[in-house]
Amino acid sequence: MTLKSIDREYLELAIDTAYRNISEGGGPFGAVIACNGHIVARAANMVVPSHDPTAHAEIEAIRQASAQLGTHDLSECVLYASCEPCPMCLGAIYWAGISRVVYASDRHQAASAGFDDEKIYSELALDKDERSIVMERGLRDQGDNVLRKWEEYPDKVRY
């Protein structure tokens, strides 16, 4: 598939960001977010240097772009990623309302480099009792009541 010129430029920047990050102690992933054609965020994976398991390039870029634009709604934005987003990052992309993602490498290449995104995709599709992590439920009524209170709350800001 041939990318448009601007998509190619921004995806190359995401890949370059990933490449440079290796020798700086981070993971080999980079992301760029553009809004109406202009770059608003550029980030690399910072899990190890930041001691933060959520600090994937895409999450960092979404946080930067949101801060830059002053809103959690990134529906005018395109995200460029050096590799296919993992389930955490793809979930964040949905919550941010980003409607287009352009990426280069994929989950299978990531798995062969030791990043098992594919396993997490598989786990998320399982019922909770079939997953490798233990998931227990309790206090259902108390939990449900919080959501009912939200529904009734007149000043809520939906997102």
Place this chain on the structure above:
Amino acid sequence: MTLKSIDREYLELAIDTAYRNISEGGGPFGAVIACNGHIVARAANMVVPSHDPTAHAEIEAIRQASAQLGTHDLSECVLYASCEPCPMCLGAIYWAGISRVVYASDRHQAASAGFDDEKIYSELALDKDERSIVMERGLRDQGDNVLRKWEEYPDKVRY
């Protein structure tokens, strides 16, 4: 299902955190993380007040716990959530290595309150061309090469 006493106590704290957050302008979700029985993080949903679509209670709690413990590895931790984690947060839970999650309400109750976690679970299980967001690929060789460089890099810290 009956929870153990300590699980009940910490889950009640997560639910109370969610409840109080509504009148403070955040979403109706709370999370607590305990490590070896001691609380290391407690957080509420901050999406709207922080202008950050990733600021779900579980993500905030994971970031707090990682900062507190100085590591991205939370395998000694249990996460308590007022509601079933969404795919973004469950992905983060896997990346953090958390092995047990205790939660109260669920994705169906969340959906009826306007939080469509279920749709995101469904979207993640689809092939990329079937999703509601546009996903395009390009520059595959350049993207793959970054991962090959990582594999060859002698000083990498795996995570």
